[in-house]
Structures are given as structure tokens and as C-alpha cells.
Amino acid sequence: MADGEDIQPLVCDNGTGMVKAGFAGDDAPRAVFPSIVGRPRHTGVMVGMGQKDAYVGDEAQSKRGILTLKYPIEHGIVSNWDDMEKIWHHTFYNELRVAPEEHPVLLTEAPLNPKANREKMTQIMFETFNAPAMYVAIQAVLSLYASGRTTGIVLDSAEREIVRDIKEKLAYVALDYEQELETAKSSSSVEKSYELPDGQVITIGAERFRCPEVLFQPSLIGMEAPGIHETTYNSIMKCDVDIRKDLYGNIVLSGGTTISKGEYDESGPSIVHRKCF
Incomplete structure (x- = not known):
């Protein structure tokens, strides 16, 4: 040692x-x-390939076609x-x-x-x-430290595998949701193709910005819940009056779902400000 x-x-x-x-x-x-942890769907399906009882991480993902992933x-x-x-x-x-x-x-x-x-x-x-x-x-405390802050409020939103890949490649937060929706209805300019692991190709249109918008408007999918901007505001209002100013000035977005284009790129600050305030 x-x-x-x-x-x-x-x-x-x-x-x-x-x-x-x-x-x-x-x-x-x-x-x-x-x-992720993957296990063979059928015993003996990988004969001669050194089949294991379980596969983890990237190896499980690469063999997803013959595994049950959890x-x-x-x-x-x-x-x-x-x-x-x-x-x-x-x-x-x-x-x-x-x-x-x-x-x-x-x-x-x-x-x-x-x-x-x-x-x-x-x-x-x-x-x-x-x-x-x-x-x-x-995790939220560590995210705060990693951003160089000791005081602040952290919004943490996680992710999953295929949705993560689609989101990172295609999703974005609309600067003006209603205007973007009209554009999507009248033209195919926002449409993009995505190939699933099984080779099937799907076309994604308005979903590119409608899905991230659900974070701000959960009612779009029938959920009676406040958006992340309201949740952040409500959380700050539950804190002492003395520290609210510091919290408003130190809002940290954490987790895979908070990296959609339009949140942290050159348009990001104005979008987040518009949505939240």
C-alpha cells in the first residue's frame, strides 16, 4: 500500500x-x-462469446439487442x-x-x-x-461547489439513455414557444431524422422544442404541477428574506436534462431569464 x-x-x-x-x-x-445493468434475455444466446451473467455500462449498451437493460x-x-x-x-x-x-x-x-x-x-x-x-x-451541493459558489439554489434534472441521445442531438429550448409552434406547423424546417438502435429511422419535428418546454409548462402533458421556473421561485421564497438576493443571483442548473440547447448557449441567459422571471 x-x-x-x-x-x-x-x-x-x-x-x-x-x-x-x-x-x-x-x-x-x-x-x-x-x-445500466444488462442480462441476457435468453440463456445460451451468446454461446462461444464468453457469455456473462450481467453486463454493465457501455458493454451493456453495445449488446442491448440481446439483453434486458435495467x-x-x-x-x-x-x-x-x-x-x-x-x-x-x-x-x-x-x-x-x-x-x-x-x-x-x-x-x-x-x-x-x-x-x-x-x-x-x-x-x-x-x-x-x-x-x-x-x-x-x-449531489446538488457538489454542483454548487463545482460552479464556484457556496450559496445558491440548484435545479437538478436527470436523464436516461435513448432519450438522452435524442435530446443532446436534436432538442432545444424555443426562444418564443408559440412562434416556434406556428413555424413547425407551416413548414418542415424544424424536422430532423434520428436512427434508433434497431435501425428504424424516425422523424422528429415540433417535439424537438415541445419536450423541453414541458419543463416550464407541465400542463402540456396533463400534469398539474408548477414548471421548473415556478418551483425555483417557490423554493427561494421559502428561504429567509436575508439570503433571497444571493439565491436569485446564484441559480445553478444541474443534471443531464438541463443541457438542452438554448439553456446554456449564447441565447441561454435571456431564455432562462424570460422563462423564470
Whole structure:
């Protein structure tokens, strides 16, 4: 085992759609892969190919045609501990190629993660992976720190696999939703093609901006809930009057669904300001 000064803590951010892992002090994660575990749909379908009981991350995604894929994390909360343990094992031994018993571990959790889940995370780290020390931090707080702030409000919105890919390639937030809707009705200028994993090609039109708009207008899909701008405002109004000004000036968007074009690009500030205020 190396000297204490040479031992870097491991950081593992377990998101609903993606796992980000690396070493404390690095500028970026060493490993980023889907938070999925796949198992063969039929026994013996991969004879002669070294079939395994389970596949994790990119390998599971590449074999999706013959696997049943599952997400062990739902809305930021671990729902399948056996699969979650497989993801952690893959993270430590295959992605980072380290012995977890030689490194302190920092894990992340959702703000409303039940205490029992935190205890289970701790149990697995100590009893299964023999970590010498571990800490569980709230993802939103870490997002705030990563943006160089210690005071602020974080809007965290997660993602999933195929929808994530479509969203990153095609989706955008409309500067003027009603005007964009009229444009989509009168012409095909907003239409784009997307090839699904099975080879089927679909055409996506107004959905490119209608889907992100649901974040601001949940009523578009029949949900009686406030939009993210109202949720952010309501959250700030529940805080002490003294810190509201700081919160308004430090709103951080976090999570895969907040990276739609038009939120953080050159048009982003005006769009977010228009939607929120």
C-alpha cells in the first residue's frame, strides 16, 4: 500500500442516467458510462462469446439487442442494490482499475435519499469493498461547489439513455414557444431524422422544442404541477428574506436534462431569464 500522502480519494457520482467516477483533485472524471445493468434475455444466446451473467455500462449498451437493460437508480434513489453493487464493482475494478480497500471513497446521493439507503451504501462500501473511509455528499451541493459558489439554489434534472441521445442531438429550448409552434406547423424546417438502435429511422419535428418546454409548462402533458421556473421561485421564497438576493443571483442548473440547447448557449441567459422571471 502506498504512503498516505499518495492515496487519492475516489469520487463516484451515481446519476440516474450516467455514472461519473474519478479521483479527488482531478479536473474531470476518469470514467463516464451509463448507469445500466444488462442480462441476457435468453440463456445460451451468446454461446462461444464468453457469455456473462450481467453486463454493465457501455458493454451493456453495445449488446442491448440481446439483453434486458435495467436502471438500478430511479430518480436519484437506488432501487436495486444487487445491480448497484455490480456498477460499483465495475467502476472500481474495470474503469478506474484501483483497489477500493486502499482509497477513501466519496459517493453522491439525492437530496431526499432515505436514511436507510445511506446506511446501505455505507454497509456495502465497508463490508463488500472494504473501503478505509467513506463519505456521502448531496449531489446538488457538489454542483454548487463545482460552479464556484457556496450559496445558491440548484435545479437538478436527470436523464436516461435513448432519450438522452435524442435530446443532446436534436432538442432545444424555443426562444418564443408559440412562434416556434406556428413555424413547425407551416413548414418542415424544424424536422430532423434520428436512427434508433434497431435501425428504424424516425422523424422528429415540433417535439424537438415541445419536450423541453414541458419543463416550464407541465400542463402540456396533463400534469398539474408548477414548471421548473415556478418551483425555483417557490423554493427561494421559502428561504429567509436575508439570503433571497444571493439565491436569485446564484441559480445553478444541474443534471443531464438541463443541457438542452438554448439553456446554456449564447441565447441561454435571456431564455432562462424570460422563462423564470
